[in-house]
Every structure is written in structure tokens, then in C-alpha cells.
Amino acid sequence: MSAKHAQRRRHWLAMFGLLPLLQACSPLRLINAVVPDGSHTLLEGLAYGDQDRQQLDVYLPKPPVSGAPMAVFFYGGSWNSGNRADYKFVGEALASQGIVTVVADYRLSPEVRYPVFLQDSAQAVKRVLADANGWGVSPERIFLMGHSAGAYNAAMLALDPRWLGGAGVAREKIAGWIGLAGPYDFLPIKVPAVKEAFNWPGTPADSQPLFHAQRPDPAAPARTLLMAARKDELVNPERNTVGLAQALTARGQDVEVALLDGVGHASLIGAMAAPLRGLAPVLEQVRQFIEKRPS
Structure with missing residues (x-):
């Protein structure tokens, strides 16, 4: 896109108030209102447990794709907010690229504390793996993905064997994972909502993805894509995205890193929506990473 075109798009977004909406981490209902419906079939409210927030939505590409990859997406919100319906634009975006996409709810603070949201996330993965073949998914092309707090969830499932293992899922079933603007190294905790979610100051060191990335573990997924806004003012990209990438690379993992200009912490995920791409x-x-075949 040319600089002139980009400037016009920003002007259009500013006129309709979408940039402030994204920067404030709003529910993104305005964006979802213009998301196309013809690119996918929605399977809504599939349960993976008996609690209200233990549900997920599945976006199947239309027309169906045989041997499709699947991305299990976890949203952000400081582990105390968020709803799967707000991320229709993510499901639609990935389904439009031929990727079966799962958007999962998980229980939130203050109802629960760490590590319950990781246990829920692992159960969601278990649930969709059981049905993936019926959705045309290739068992060798299953990815975890998340934004912000959800990227933390994805990272911990990928790097710490306790969570998928506790759900009876072998990590070898995960081909790779994608983290967008994730917090991977955030001790000591300073944000009040996050303190509550992680029982600070009693937060264990092994609650951090970086802790696990620094330990040799050949069972972890071999491929990782880490993306962040270069000027993210909420989650420091150098400490978190770059720091985690360096640790994974040092232990021989295949890691791709991208720090992007023109977006912030929230608009990074918003840029997946059709009007904001x-x-x-x-x-x-994300599409290129998922479609890339291991060498």
C-alpha cells in the first residue's frame, strides 16, 4: 500500500471513530458489524465444559477445505474481560484464508485465578481436536494463536507441558503457535487487575512463558510466530516479544519475529478485520506462517 493510500485509510478510520475504538480495546462491535458472512459457516456455542464461559465458536471456510489448517484463538483482556463474539472478525479473517478457526471463551478473574484460565484453554483445545477431522482439518496443521492475554495463554500451552498434558493432549499434536502482542515476562506485576488474576505477590516464577522458553524442551512446538506493534505502550515489545524470541532461538526453535509500524497494542489485532487490513x-x-510447510 502506498503512503498516500495509507494516509487516506487512516483519515477514513479517524472520521468514523474506529482508531480510538481500537486503541481503547473496545468490544469492536462496529468492526464486526461490517464483517462479511459469506466466507464461513459458523458453529456457535460448542461446549467444552459445564460452565457458562466454557464455550467456543468455530468458523469453517466456505466452501469447505479438505486438509485445512486449524487455528485455536484466545483473545486478550487482562484475564478479566472479553467475549468470543467480539472476535468474529478474527474468525472471519482466518476462515476467508481457508483456515478453520476456533475462538474460545475461558473463565476470567475475579471468578477464577491463575492457572484456571490455562486449564480452560487446554480443555478447549482437547474439545476441538476431537472434532477436527469432521471439519476437514489436517491433524498435522493445528496451531495455537492469541492476542495480548490470549497470546500468553497460547504461549503457556505451547511451552509448559502441564496444561495440555493435564487435559490429556500431547503437545506433539500442535504444529506451532502464534503470539500477537503477548506478555511473556511480566514479573513483578504492577497492573492491579493482573495482580488479582495471578495472586500477586504469590505468583510463581514458572507462570511466565520466558521461564519455560529458557529450559530445553524438545516436546515444544517447533515453529513460532511472534508479532507486536513496534510502539506498543501497554506490553513492552522488546522485553516480551523480542526477549521470548531470543530465548526460543537460543534453544534451537524456528522463530519468526515481526515488529510492525502503524498499529498499537489493540489495533494490531484489529488490523485483521477487512476494513482495517x-x-x-x-x-x-499469519496466513503465510500457517501455510508454510516444515522443511
């Missing part, structure tokens, strides 16, 4: 090539890089 000109802000940054988030969807394109």
Missing part, C-alpha cells in the same frame, strides 16, 4: 499485514503474515 491496510494498517499492517497481520493477516498476511
